[in-house]
Amino acid sequence: MDSKMPSERLRRLESNCDNAGRWGPDDDLGTLNLITPAVRIRAASLVSEGVTVSLASDLQLPATQHSDLLVSHSIDSEPAVPDAIVDEVTLNVHGWGTHIDALGHFHLNGTTYNNRTVDDILGPEGLRRNAVTAMRDGIFTRGALLDVARTRGVPWLASDEFVTAADLDRAEAATGLTVESGDAVIVHVGLDARLAAAPDADPNVRAGLDTSAVLWLSERDVAIFGGDCIERLPSTDPDLALPLHQLGLARMGLTFLEWLRLDDLLRTVERFGRNTFLLTAAPLAITCGTGSPLNPIATF
Numbered sequence: 001m002d003s004k005m006p007s008e009r010l011r012r013l014e015s016n017c018d019n020a021g022r023w024g025p026d027d028d029l030g031t032l033n034l035i036t037p038a039v040r041i042r043a044a045s046l047v048s049e050g051v052t053v054s055l056a057s058d059l060q061l062p063a064t065q066h067s068d069l070l071v072s073h074s075i076d077s078e079p080a081v082p083d084a085i086v087d088e089v090t091l092n093v094h095g096w097g098t099h100i101d102a103l104g105h106f107h108l109n110g111t112t113y114n115n116r117t118v119d120d121i122l123g124p125e126g127l128r129r130n131a132v133t134a135m136r137d138g139i140f141t142r143g144a145l146l147d148v149a150r151t152r153g154v155p156w157l158a159s160d161e162f163v164t165a166a167d168l169d170r171a172e173a174a175t176g177l178t179v180e181s182g183d184a185v186i187v188h189v190g191l192d193a194r195l196a197a198a199p200d201a202d203p204n205v206r207a208g209l210d211t212s213a214v215l216w217l218s219e220r221d222v223a224i225f226g227g228d229c230i231e232r233l234p235s236t237d238p239d240l241a242l243p244l245h246q247l248g249l250a251r252m253g254l255t256f257l258e259w260l261r262l263d264d265l266l267r268t269v270e271r272f273g274r275n276t277f278l279l280t281a282a283p284l285a286i287t288c289g290t291g292s293p294l295n296p297i298a299t300f
Helices: 008-017 030-034 037-044 148-152 165-175 191-197 211-219 243-252 263-272
Strands: 052-054 070-076 086-091 099-101 139-147 184-188 224-227 255-258 276-281 291-293 297-299
Touching: 008 211, 008 243, 030 255, 037 139, 037 276, 052 263, 139 148, 139 165, 139 263, 148 165, 148 184, 165 184, 165 211, 211 243, 243 255
Parallel strands: 139 184, 184 224, 224 255
Antiparallel strands: 052 297, 070 086, 099 255, 099 291, 139 276, 276 297
16 A cells, blocks of 8 residues: 655645545446436437447467467367367456456555545455446447547657647547547557557557546546557656556546557548447456456447
């Protein structure tokens, strides 16, 4: 547990985006509460073409520095059940691959979402509260793609760049849409293209959100954040090593979809000329789990 006293600036940042108690003292869902029945009905109305697109990266072996979610995979072609072929997998849930973070995955100065201490939520078996099982009913909401790279007129952001609130405003304006409460905001910065062009580049040095962009998500009541853009690493924030995780998860209760694969989504957005779609996904209901692999689907 971090015992360092928070700075006045950090206290202000926390206060500006803290959702503790907003949905009651027993809440484990956080911003997923913003996906109301009305939000789901609106999202369903976006389906007009009947076209689905996966936003998930493949689980593959051997692992690379850009893909290590799948740790092991074995096949048994002669199991006890006749005529069956079965397999067994081991996963690194928070590795380089498409996954969702439970709200208890991160804490800030020893406190997690809804003002719970690490001791409150963590037991020998894993997370007693703020676990991924709280998300078992899944995601069904409007997805909104904000293409920051395209708005800037570049194929990808350099590894030392930030995505700011102003970038999100410009990307939003370029699409003609308005991000609304309960939306899933998907941000594209071209990370996969940059790593493909420089395969030996360190993926831990990358563009990502600054604190102004994190506060933008809070001000807009965004339910879900995802894309090929997460944290800016290494952080240059004087108070936060991982602002999106520490403020987003531990204070906002913001749901993250990490390491989305966006190539097919970008092509489909271009094809149909719109940046909004129905986004669906569901984690594995891992008891006491800190996250789960998942396969998000955009439907147009």
